[in-house]
Amino acid sequence: MYKQIVVGTDGSEGASLAVSVAVDLARLTGADLHIVYAHKIANAFQVASAVEAGMAPGALLDSNEAIHAEGQRICDRTVEQARRSGVTAEGVHADLIVVGNRGMSGARRFVLGSVPNKLSHHCPTSLLIADTSSARS
Secondary structure (H helix, E strand, O other), rough: OEEEEEEEEOHHHHHHHHHHHHHHHHHOOOEEEEEEEOOOOOOOOHHHHHHHHOHHHHHHHHHHHHHHHHHHHHHHHHHHHHHHOOOOOOOOOEEEEEOOOOOHHHHHHHHHHOOHEEEEHOOOEEEEEEEEOOOOO
């Protein structure tokens, strides 16, 4: 069956439900579980633009560091949750990606699109979309 499973999380309740599904599936199949957290940070152009606008470039760099640190905390916490369930949270190539079906709403979803929808069209491997509709927004 599956040997490598990837699940994304942003630390939200809905993402936690998808993580639970992925942990259970990894435990049942003996697969390794990969926890991922994606974030967008300010790039060099944005830092340069901030300087032109009178903003200290250090503020954006500090923000990038804080975003990265938060993502690392979320991943560490999620990896520990998987390990407590007896699931190895290591590896590289994935046979299955698990995501929740609910997350962004409103204008943000309209602009960025639905992650599960995009994955369902572009994912190079099997995809499991966990029903996270019972999670609070």
